[in-house]
Amino acid sequence: MTLHAASRESLALAETRLGEVLSDAGTDPATVGVELLSVVELLGREVGLRRAVSDASAEPEARQRLVRSLLEGKISEPALKVLDSVATNRWSSPREMLDGIEAAGRSALLTSAEKTGNLDTVESQLFRTARIIAGEPELERALADQAAPIEAKRKLVRGLFADRLDVVTETLVEQAILRHQGRGIGVGLDELVELAAQRRDRSVARVTSASELSAEQHALLSEKLNRIYGRQIAVHIEIDPGLGGGLVIRVGDEVIDGSAAGRIAELRRQLA
Structure with missing residues (x-):
């Protein structure tokens, strides 16, 4: 904003x-x-x-x-x-x-x-919802359609996420959809994730992984990022098998690309 x-x-x-x-x-x-x-x-x-x-x-x-x-x-x-x-x-x-x-x-x-005591839940649900919408282009187009009636969009959101979202999350998701103002809906939802994290003096790390991380790996990654950035980091993970292996980590405008796909792309740039 x-x-x-x-x-x-x-x-x-x-x-x-x-x-x-x-x-x-x-x-x-x-x-x-x-x-x-x-x-x-x-x-x-x-x-x-x-x-x-x-x-x-x-x-x-x-x-x-x-x-x-x-x-x-x-x-x-x-x-x-x-x-x-x-x-x-x-x-x-x-x-x-x-x-x-x-x-x-x-x-x-x-x-x-x-x-x-639901702020962690709301933050995680906002992140997951943003990833779900971003991963379904037809759904995002339907929700972003300025000509579509507001109530139709509400009905679609509630039908998709019924009983799976905290009531606060649902209200925030609906608002982000109704007032996305030409931006991607995911952008508005990610802003809300940041706002939720800021309430506990945390920054957000968006981590893309080729496979699921264990609880131990998640905790270790959080600890390392806290140490690197000198502050508490809220780690949110999405899975993308297309990476081939490794992780891509985004904290603000900074990107740490440790994925197999990222290393291959870098090698191609060097050879070119």
């Missing part, structure tokens, strides 16, 4: 407000997250409303009143308080405001997973 200066400042204020409302023992972070994402969906459909809420020429209090007149009684007070912050601060564009509300909604959902 790329935001200009005004939007970054407004998002920081909205996230501070979110932290305040979620610190209340009576607030359910999952509910707040779902409600904020429902507002993203509403404003995504209603262009005029989105522009009115983000109109910097209007008084902040007027924008706040507009939001509350539409949503009071329909979503919870904690979610409305976050939207008060969104409405009364300045955004560089209506689209960036929408991105900011989405970021707050995702953060609330990840907070929910963290509080229930």
